[in-house]
Every structure is written in structure tokens, then in C-alpha cells.
Amino acid sequence: MEFRASVSSPIEWTGAGLAIGLFESELETLAGDLAALNDRLGGALREAIDEAEFKGKPGNTATLRVGSSTPVRKLILIGLGNSEDLPLDRLRQGAAAAAKAARAQKCDRLAIAFPLANQEAAAAAQAITEGVHLSLYRDRRFKSDSEENGKTPKPETIELLPFRNGTTDSAAIAQGIDRGEKIAAGTILARELVAAPANVVTPITMAETAQAIAANPGWELTILEKEDCEKLGMGSFLGVAQASDLPPKFIHLVYKPQGTPRKKLAIVGKGLTFDSGGLNIKAGVGSSIEMMKTDMGGAGATFGAAQAIALLQPDVEVHFISAVTENMISGRAMHPGDILTASNGKTIEVGNTDAEGRLTLADALVYADKLGVEAIVDLATLTGACVVALGDEIAGLWATDETLANGLKAAAAKAGEKLWQMPLEEPYFDKMKSVVADMKNIGGRAGGSITAALFLKQFVKDTPWAHLDVAGPVWSDKDSGLNPAGATGYGVRTLVEWILA
Incomplete structure (x- = not known):
């Protein structure tokens, strides 16, 4: 599995699965980049929120199939709770939920677009990277079935998009990804x-x-x-x-x-x-x-x-x-x-x-x-x-x-x-x-x-x-x-x- 930083915004990105991290306060009226993304996807973001009665609380997830003709085929919503209190582990757990949802939806490529809130970019990128790698890992060493023996789970490519309401410092994000992958390897x-x-x-x-x-x-x-x-x-x-x-x-x-x-x-x-x-x-x-x-x-x-x-x-x-x-x-x-x-x-x-x-x-x-x-x-x-x-x-x-x-x-x-x-x-x-x-x-x-x-x-x-x-x-x-x-x-x-x- 390849994990990399991307310079594309959620509005620009195209691929199999897009995971959007959302605060509770953002749901009633979509604004800014969320409104633009909703327009690009033909109202699919608003539809996913309403149909799933998605509240944006920590642990909430919702998945919507947007369609094969759209830039993004699957939309994955991840609740992040209160925007004024975003601990690193909520980003880590949110990334884990996004990765597992992408695997369940058979997305071979996943982009993660989370807000930064009060966290530093490198630390947030590290937590997200750990969440993805550790949640997708499966120990198949002692399985006889060759189909169960693959150690590279889907999705095959993960892209961390610039943080929605924070820095676009690509160097800091790359540093966090690198550290997260090394700590995940030890774990x-x-x-x-x-x-x-x-x-x-x-x-x-x-x-x-x-x-x-x-x-x-x-x-x-x-x-x-x-x-x-x-x-x-x-x-x-x-x-x-x-x-x-x-x-x-x-x-x-x-x-x-x-x-x-x-x-x-x-x-x-x-x-x-x-x-x-x-x-x-x-x-x-x-x-x-x-x-x-x-x-x-x-x-x-x-x-x-x-x-x-x-x-x-x-x-x-x-x-x-x-x-x-x-x-x-x-x-x-x-x-x-x-x-x-x-x-x-x-x-x-x-x-x-x-x-x-x-x-x-x-x-x-x-x-x-x-x-x-x-x-x-x-x-x-x-x-x-x-x-x-x-x-x-x-x-x-x-x-x-x-x-x-x-x-x-x-x-x-x-x-x-x-x-x-x-x-x-x-x-x-x-x-x-x-x-x-x-x-x-x-x-x-x-x-x-x-x-x-x-x-x-x-x-x-x-x-x-x-x-x-x-x-x-x-x-x-x-x-x-x-x-x-x-x-x-x-x-x-x-x-x-x-x-x-």
C-alpha cells in the first residue's frame, strides 16, 4: 500500500473513494469548500448527510455511491465532533474508519480530506497515517488459503489531501506521513x-x-x-x-x-x-x-x-x-x-x-x-x-x-x-x-x-x-x-x- 501527500483539493481530486472529515457545526449549512464540493458532485454531499442522518459525532460514518460517471465514485463521511476540541486520536480513529470503509467498498484508491483545527500539520498527518496503516493491517502468516495470504490490503493507494481549514505545508505533511509509517512499522x-x-x-x-x-x-x-x-x-x-x-x-x-x-x-x-x-x-x-x-x-x-x-x-x-x-x-x-x-x-x-x-x-x-x-x-x-x-x-x-x-x-x-x-x-x-x-x-x-x-x-x-x-x-x-x-x-x-x- 502506498501512502502519499497530494496537492489536490477535494474539489479537484478524482478517484474511487473520497473521505471527508466533518465537524458537527458544518452540517446544517454547507459553506466554502464543502459547498463547492457538493455542487461538483451534484448535491451528493448534502444527500449523504441527510439520507444517513449523519450527525458528525465522533465515530459516525456514512457512505454513498455517487456513480461511475462522477469524479468521485464513493463518498465516505467521517464524524469528528466538536471543532473546538479535536484531539489527535480523533483524527487517527477517523482515518481508521475511513480506511476500513474504503476497503469494505472495494475502493482501490482513497483520498482523505480532514480539517486541521487546533493541531499541527505534521502531527495530524502522522496520526492519520498511523490510523490507516494499523487499521488495514491483517496478520495472515498462518493462513493456508492463498487468497487470505495477501499482506497488501485494499485500498492500494492512499492520498492525504491538504487540510481543509489549515496549512497546505506539504513538507510538514510529508514529514508526518514518514514518521507515522515508521511508527506503524514498529507497531x-x-x-x-x-x-x-x-x-x-x-x-x-x-x-x-x-x-x-x-x-x-x-x-x-x-x-x-x-x-x-x-x-x-x-x-x-x-x-x-x-x-x-x-x-x-x-x-x-x-x-x-x-x-x-x-x-x-x-x-x-x-x-x-x-x-x-x-x-x-x-x-x-x-x-x-x-x-x-x-x-x-x-x-x-x-x-x-x-x-x-x-x-x-x-x-x-x-x-x-x-x-x-x-x-x-x-x-x-x-x-x-x-x-x-x-x-x-x-x-x-x-x-x-x-x-x-x-x-x-x-x-x-x-x-x-x-x-x-x-x-x-x-x-x-x-x-x-x-x-x-x-x-x-x-x-x-x-x-x-x-x-x-x-x-x-x-x-x-x-x-x-x-x-x-x-x-x-x-x-x-x-x-x-x-x-x-x-x-x-x-x-x-x-x-x-x-x-x-x-x-x-x-x-x-x-x-x-x-x-x-x-x-x-x-x-x-x-x-x-x-x-x-x-x-x-x-x-x-x-x-x-x-x-x-
């Missing part, structure tokens, strides 16, 4: 990593993915094997890994720009390519063991962000880290009650082998904390408790530094990914006290996502740190907005916006 990589089954994505193939990213200019890659991790005292990570027949891989990707970096950051992603639960096996109704291929959603987002940064090449040094393994069952498996020693010397009593993600993250956070970065962000499909608290679409945020927390919330708002800050309630850590070790890896059902965050906090000294529990939004059971059913690539856009800020 799609994350989707494909998370969606692939555990017999396809393994610690070994995750290392291979890292090697492919590191082949870009400005990258360094360190892969620590089991013996390397033993030398560093990563007993917490290796305790989880010891039952698997597949070797663990501790992956450290680094992007370094030319010249002095503006800042240095670290991102740590939980990388459980499959989680059986260990000896506390996931069993019974609701255990969702068949979905535990998604337990590397944090690592997927980390690698997806790395892919986007490889394409964008910003002036920021970024470390991407994941301790990748499976949590399996064998005669070598860690037992409930075992005591593990993390690489910072702290001891952990294993209260439950299914609380394994925090054990792998513990050593990864200790490692990241020694890099001299200005901030660390970890992402993990960590707790069902977070899903209970916030649902399937919102990630939980915990942070030791409010400036960092505010930066992530601003990035998430720009990216259109939902975050909600949760408390680091220090007294709750008492629930994790152990008689025989420094701490347990579980703290009971009440406040489970908070105690999990407090556990992770024990492995970062002074570096500002934030934790994102993404257990809910990494997967969608049904098509929704930008996301087709399946892996969403959640977190990539937020991470990239945070890095670039």
Missing part, C-alpha cells in the same frame, strides 16, 4: 511477535529479531547466554528459565545517535515467550493457558519501539532490554518455596511459580539500573489484577518520579493509548514479607497489581523508574478502531513518543 512488528505462537516465537527467535534490528546503523547488541547470566548472579531470571529445554536469552539492544545524545533512556520488556505457570500450573476455567504466547507483550512492545527508533534515528540514546525465556514444567523446575538470589543480592522466596514475570524483570531492572540512564520504563503483562481494576483497554502506570509519569501520560495521550496512574502504596509491601528471605514474589489477591509494582521497585536504586502493566490492552478479542482482532502492538506508540519528546 506491526510488536503485533506479529505477540500474535505468533510459542512454537514460532521463542527465546532463540527473539534473539534473531534483535540481531535484525541491530543490523541498522548506530546499533549495538549484547546477548547474554545462560553462563553469562550465571556470572552476573541473575538467579531470579535463571530460576524461571531452568525448567525449559530452550536456552534463555538476555537481550540488550542499544541505539546510539551520532554526536552527543540529548538524553539516555532504558526500556525493559517482560519476555516470557510462553508461561505454563510452572509447577503452579495454569489450569481450569479462566486460566487462559492457550493465550500465554502473549506473555511477552512487554518485550514485543520493546522490540517494536526499537524497530521504530531504528527507522527514525533520533538524537537519543536508548537501551532496549529483555530477559527472554519460557516458564515451563520439568524435573528441573523451580518449586514453590524455593529461594532465589537476584543479581543485586536480594533473596526471594517463591510463593507461586506463576508469578514469574516479576522474577525475570528483577534481574533486568538491576542490569538497566547500572547503565547510567536518566530514566527506566518497564512494560509487562504482569497481573490479572490490573485487568480487573482497569479493564482490557487501559494499562496501569506506577512511577517513582512524577516528571517521568507525566511524560509518559503526555506521550500516551499523543499516541492514543490509554494509561491510568496507580499508587505505589508502600505499606502494601508488608504483604510480601518472608520469614526466610528478604521478600516473597506474591502478596495476596488484594491490591495484586500494586504489590507486583512494589516488588519491582526493590530492584531499582536511584534511577527514576516507571512500570506499565499492559496485561489488558496487548490483545483484543474483536476488531476495534485501529486494532483488528488479535495483538494490538500496545505500548509502541507511547514509548516512541516518550523517547522523541
